[in-house]
Amino acid sequence: MILIAGRTHAAAMAAIHASAFPPGARWREESFAAQLALPGVFGLIDPEGGFILMRIVAEEAEVLTLAVAPAVQRRGIGRALLAEAMVRTRAAGARRILLEVSEQNEAARALYGAAGFAEIGRRRRYYADGADALVLAAML
Ligand SMILES: CC(C)(COP(=O)(O)OP(=O)(O)OC[C@H]1O[C@@H](n2cnc3c(N)ncnc32)[C@H](O)[C@@H]1OP(=O)(O)O)[C@@H](O)C(=O)NCCC(=O)NCCS
Numbered sequence: 001m002i003l004i005a006g007r008t009h010a011a012a013m014a015a016i017h018a019s020a021f022p023p024g025a026r027w028r029e030e031s032f033a034a035q036l037a038l039p040g041v042f043g044l045i046d047p048e049g050g051f052i053l054m055r056i057v058a059e060e061a062e063v064l065t066l067a068v069a070p071a072v073q074r075r076g077i078g079r080a081l082l083a084e085a086m087v088r089t090r091a092a093g094a095r096r097i098l099l100e101v102s103e104q105n106e107a108a109r110a111l112y113g114a115a116g117f118a119e120i121g122r123r124r125r126y127y128a129d130g131a132d133a134l135v136l137a138a139m140l
Helices: 009-019 029-037 077-091 104-115
Strands: 003-005 041-046 048-058 060-068 097-101 118-123 135-140
Touching: 003 009, 009 029, 009 041, 009 048, 009 060, 029 041, 029 135, 041 077, 041 135, 048 118, 077 104, 097 104, 104 135
Parallel strands: 060 097
Antiparallel strands: 003 041, 041 048, 048 060, 097 135, 118 135
16 A cells, blocks of 8 residues: 655655664654655655655656565565666656666666666765765656
C-alpha cells in the first residue's frame, strides 16, 4: 500500500531513513517535515517500511531520497515507490527525473537502471566515504 506522505509521516520517514543509511547520511525528522512543506516537494510512503521523496521544478523533477528498511528490502517496495513517483511526476507535468546515486550502491543502481535511468554525469568524491556520485536521468 502506497500513501501520500504528509508531515505526520515525518517521524516514520526519519526512522526508515536511519535504518537504511549510515549514521553520517541520516536526515532528522525536522528535515522531512520541512521538505514536505516546500512547494513542489511530495513524498510517498509504504507503511511496511519504505518511502520516496521527490521535488518537481517545472519540467524537471528530482529524487531527493529513497529508502526501504533493511528488514523489508528486496520485496519490491522500492521499485513500486519509484514507479508510482514517476507516474505522479509525469502527471504533474515534469518531463525528466534526475537523481544522484553512489557508484558503489549496486542495489540502487540496479533498481534505477531497470526503471529506465541512464548516467548523464558524475560528481567526483561527492560522498563522505569518497565515492563518486553518478547523476542519472530518466525521460518521462
Ligand atoms: C535501494 C533500495 C531503495 C531498494 O529497495 P528495495 O525495496 O529493497 O528494492 P526492490 O525489492 O524493489 O528491488 C527492485 C530491484 O532493484 C534491484 N535490487 C534491489 N536490491 C538489490 C540488491 N541488494 N542487490 C542487487 N540488486 C538489487 C534488483 O534489480 C531488484 O529487482 P529483483 O528483486 O527483481 O532482482 C534499498 O536497498 C535501500 O533503501 N537501500 C539503502 C538506501 C539507498 O541506497 N537508497 C537509494 C539512494 S540513491
